[in-house]
Amino acid sequence: MDAVTHAPSTEVLRAIVDAASDGVVLCDADGAIVLVNAAAREMVPGDVASLLDLRREPGETYETAAGDRLLRVRREIFGIVHQAWYLRDVTAEAARADALRAERERARFLVEAGRRLSASLNTRRCARAATELAAGPLADAAMVVLPPQGMRRTAWLRTSAAGLEEGEIPVTAADQVPGLAEALAGFPPVPSRWLDPQQAPDWLLPAGFGPVGHLLVTPLPGNGVPAGALVLARREGGPSYDEDTETLVRVFAARAGAAISAAVLYQEQSATNAILAGDLLPPALPVIEGLELAGSLRAAQQTALIGGDFYDVLPTPDGPLVTLGDVCGKGPRAAVLAGQVRHSLRALLLLERDPEQLMRLLNRALLSSPTPGSHVTLVLAAVKGGAIDIAVAGHPAPLLLRADGVVEEVDARGSLLGAIKSGVLTLRIATIDLDSGDLLLLYSDGITEAFGGPTGREMYGATRLKTALATCAGLPATAVVERLEQLNSDWLAGGVFDDRALLAIRRSR
Amino acid sequence: MDTAPFLVEIENPEPGTTRLTLSGDFDYTTSGDLATLSPTLMNSDLRTLEIDLTGVSFIDSSGLATLIHLYHAAEEHPAEMRFVGMTPYIAHLFEVTALDLVFNLPTSAT
Secondary structure (H helix, E strand, O other): OOOOOOOOOOOHHHHHHHHHOOOOOOOOOOOOEEOOOOOHHHHHHOOOHOOOOOOOOOOOEEEEEEEEEEEEEEEEEEEEEEEEEEEEEEHHHHHHHHHHHHHHHHHHHHHHHHHHOOOOHHHHHHHHHHHHHHHHHHOOEEEOOOOOOOEEEEEEEEOOEEEEEEEEEEEHHHOOOOOOHHHHHHOOOOOOEEOEEEEHHHHHHHOOOOEEEEEEEEEEEOOOOOOOOEEEEOOOOOOOOOOOHHHHHHHHHHHHHHHHHHHHHHHHHHHHHHHHHHOOOOOOOOEOOOOEEEEEEEEOHHHHHOOOOOEEEEEEOOOOOEEEEEOOOOHHHHHHHHHHHHHHHHHHHOOOOOHHHHHHHHHHHHHOHHHOOOOOEEEEEEEEEEEEEEEEOOOOOEEEOOOOOOEOOOOOEOOOEEOOOOOOOOOEEEEEEEOOEEEEEEEEEHOOOOOEOOOOOEEOOOHHHHHHOOOOOOHHHHHHHHHHHHHHHHHHHHOOOOOOOEEEEEOOO | OOOOOOEEEEEEEEEEEEEEEEEEOOOOOHHHHHHHHHHHHHOOOOOEEEEEEEEEEOOOOHHHHHHHHHHHHHHHOOEEEEEEEOOOOHHHHHHHEEEHEEEOOOOOOO
């Protein structure tokens, strides 16, 4: 049986078009509207003709606003008489796309913020990065007020169309901005707050900024320390801060605060280390008639591992007392102990000049120290005319280079200072004659225990040092120290090293 | 410089005796490991503390300080601390620091 088909009547077709969810507008060749379906009427309650663009090619799609809706419109031509426009409401779709784009923008902003904020451990550079990041996406002017750290004045940095500006305010001026003083003190904890733009003192905004529409003060949360505050300003008429932007400001402030407080702590620590390491810096050597003095102190590279090598040349009426020592351990404690030993020696020298007695006194002083592990190795060499009294405590014995190139090890030894609780200090003192052209070399174990060589695991050792010293006969003291230091550095070949100290005393005539 | 790992082996060869066998680099970065062990070592049964340094490749002043600390802890306990293994390098180091006059060293290596 053949299938029977019926062509639909005009009424049925009209009903089908009317029931479609897309809007349909049918026109004749001249653009006069023949039919508007229910969906199109719903989308465009007013004059639909104004949305229909006759210049569009058949099949072309375009977007147009109708009231608060966004419509996607497609033009089609049927035969020579009719043309149709299909309308679809894409308002929600466009809003979702906008939201996604905004979210991606925020994510990109935070990634960039994380990258730039973590790039430096310098407080000023961190604060500058924070203002530069915030100016634009978050505000027309972004200012970071740094924590005052107990000072009367505190620094600020600001970025706006005027570029980067920097300045200082008295800490008391923070009271002029509600919430700023609390944010700088880190206590009591305050949320970010909106300010009445009229409340802004002049210094808060760049000159010629114009009327302020929105002003936000946000504390920068640090790692347990206040990291300052972020002040954001938008001009009157600019977009207001919506909920998403406020959240973004909070997340951004947390990152900026963490970066700035890390920088503040790091700078405090490096300043402390620099002060402590300053105690270990070798002194300028005095000029002494008939003697050449030369020293070299190379500190271990890692700043956290401030070592404990030190030397001094202390003048006395009898002649100079030359000291070279190494305190046990590393870091700030070693630096403090080295400073104490150097000062103790200076003080003891006012009362006692004999190296052996000085060693015994220092040993007793260290044993009575409340800090456990106050161990020191030390060489004391008291130069008196042509003779030198040498006391050695737990330290490699000095080497003597005779004018003819013969190297001798000074026959002195003794135990580590501050180590043996019984207080019995075994010392064997040596007295040597330093004749014209002879050189006495004091060194720390960082020289002989330098790991390097062909395998990188071999110690430099006393034998290599003696061999190297033997080649230095006739050289001035400065040249000897430079040469030994150079040979030792070559051995290390750039490897990690401990503190290395060298001090040479040569009789020039 | 690649460092040799620092290891401490603890054995009880006989009642009242604890033997520590140290190996690797005994320096500023590793000496804390042994220092923290000290209170546990000084138990009531301890009479003799033996220390074997044969496998130690490097000792710095912090390592020496830890040995001195152990020596004093043993003295106060009281227990006898003696060295049962030594290398020429360490024997020389003890000589330079005059610790050979304080510590009980094996006669063979000195």
